[in-house]
Amino acid sequence: MMTAEARALPFGHPDRRYFLAVDGRLRLWTQTQALLDRVLKARPLPLLPDEPPATSPEYAQLLAYQRCFDRLHGYFSPTPPDLYAAVTGRHGDLPYPFTGFLRLMQMIRRLALAMGRTGQVSFLDMGCGVGLKLVQAAEFFDVVHGVEYDAERAEVAGSLIERSRRAQDRATQGDALTFDDYGQYDVIYAYKPLSDPELLQAMERRMIAQARPDTILILPYFEIDFRFDDLGLTRLSDKVFLTGGAGRDLTQVLQKAGHIGTILPQAVIGLPGAEGFTEPLRQALRHWGHLA
Amino acid sequence: MFETVATYRRQAESVEADLMTRTTDLATLIDPPFRLPNVGGSADCWMRQKGHAGSFTASGPPR
Numbered sequence: 001m002m003t004a005e006a007r008a009l010p011f012g013h014p015d016r017r018y019f020l021a022v023d024g025r026l027r028l029w030t031q032t033q034a035l036l037d038r039v040l041k042a043r044p045l046p047l048l049p050d051e052p053p054a055t056s057p058e059y060a061q062l063l064a065y066q067r068c069f070d071r072l073h074g075y076f077s078p079t080p081p082d083l084y085a086a087v088t089g090r091h092g093d094l095p096y097p098f099t100g101f102l103r104l105m106q107m108i109r110r111l112a113l114a115m116g117r118t119g120q121v122s123f124l125d126m127g128c129g130v131g132l133k134l135v136q137a138a139e140f141f142d143v144v145h146g147v148e149y150d151a152e153r154a155e156v157a158g159s160l161i162e163r164s165r166r167a168q169d170r171a172t173q174g175d176a177l178t179f180d181d182y183g184q185y186d187v188i189y190a191y192k193p194l195s196d197p198e199l200l201q202a203m204e205r206r207m208i209a210q211a212r213p214d215t216i217l218i219l220p221y222f223e224i225d226f227r228f229d230d231l232g233l234t235r236l237s238d239k240v241f242l243t244g245g246a247g248r249d250l251t252q253v254l255q256k257a258g259h260i261g262t263i264l265p266q267a268v269i270g271l272p273g274a275e276g277f278t279e280p281l282r283q284a285l286r287h288w289g290h291l292a
Numbered sequence: 293m294f295e296t297v298a299t300y301r302r303q304a305e306s307v308e309a310d311l312m313t314r315t316t317d318l319a320t321l322i323d324p325p326f327r328l329p330n331v332g333g334s335a336d337c338w339m340r341q342k343g344h345a346g347s348f349t350a351s352g353p354p355r
Contacts, residue, residue: 005297015297022304029311039322114324252325259324277311284319 025276032278032285039290044258047107047237062099069098069132076130076160078152093129093153096191096220101133104240105140106262108187108216110289111236114257115214117186124185126207127193131157131171138166139264141187146171147179149193176203182210189218197223204231213244261289 009016052058073095112121120142125133128146130153137144146161148154148171157171176193188207194200200223208231211217219228220239233241234248242248265286268275275282285291 003297003300006300009297015301018301019304022308025308032315036318036322256324277308277315279315280312280319281315284322288322288324290322 028278066099076156094192109140110257110260113260114253122185123187126176126190128157129153131160143168147174182207183212187216191220211243215243217241263289263292266292
């Protein structure tokens with residue numbers, strides 16, 4: 001594209017700068033077309049892709065990452081995490097495995113996109129403990145809120161979220177059994193906030209009664225498997241459910257999610273407009289998780 | 293020489309405008325589930341079917 005005439009122009013000449021920029025955009029176009037072809041030809045990706053083999057370097061890295069987060073969890077906890085806290089019926093600060101949580105978040109993001117959530121996607125962690133899951137969830141969702149019964153842990157979580165400098169996020173002290181805002185969220189996560197079976201069911205009923213139709217619930221405990229149908233939920237995946245009625249046909253949503261990638265969009269580096277005519281396509285590829 | 297450059301630039305700007313139309317079309321193509329009617333999964337074929345004859349790569353303008 002850069003002809004001899006254009007190359008002969010003085011440095012800094014507007015036309016020379018223009019042709020140099022066009023060269024860059026054409027290279028980007030070639031790369032983008034190649035990416036598009038790969039995306040169109042790719043097989044659907046499982047909602048929960050296989051973990052790397054236990055002998056792989058990636059697995060060892062994930063394990064180290066998991067242990068690192070476990071240590072952080074211990075460090076931030078005002079008291080040692082305990083299965084049964086002093087308050088009757090409520091669990092202590094039990095962390096769901098951090099790497100497993102990331103897999104869940106990746107899947108939920110794809111499902112939310114498949115369900116047509118194009119605006120801000122909000123996430124609630126009911127029983128957020130010291131708030132580390134909120135930090136992870138913030139990578140995937142636009143708004144993350146945490147509620148924690150234990151005042152000391154809620155304070156730690158609140159401080160952590162405040163330092164993340166996302167004004168829309170927060171973590172506060174509250175009770176799952178009296179919480180009134182379950183209907184404000186697109187995704188609700190609750191990992192063993194209550195140890196008493198009856199209280200746990202009371203929380204589920206309250207949550208489901210308030211939640212909007214098509215709210216994604218992540219309830220990673222085995223008891224839910226025995227009653228999700230009676231609660232009016234449809235299963236999206238293991239321990240992941242959708243409100244709005246039992247037994248719904250989600251085939252289309254699941255098929256669509258299989259074609260959505262896992263890459264999280266990032267701010268475009270470079271001058272505004274540098275992507276030029278490739279921008280509509282690159283933005284679409286970003287939206288569907290195929291381009292950073 | 294400057295007249296030639298100005299001509300090239302006008303041509304290039306026109307091609308860029310055309311490509312903007314193409315990429316806007318292509319952006320809808322990846323709205324899952326993908327719709328690739330009888331084109332064998334090729335974005336280039338799909339573009340041709342949509343009436344965008346020829347291709348425009350870093351090697352030169354459309355032919």
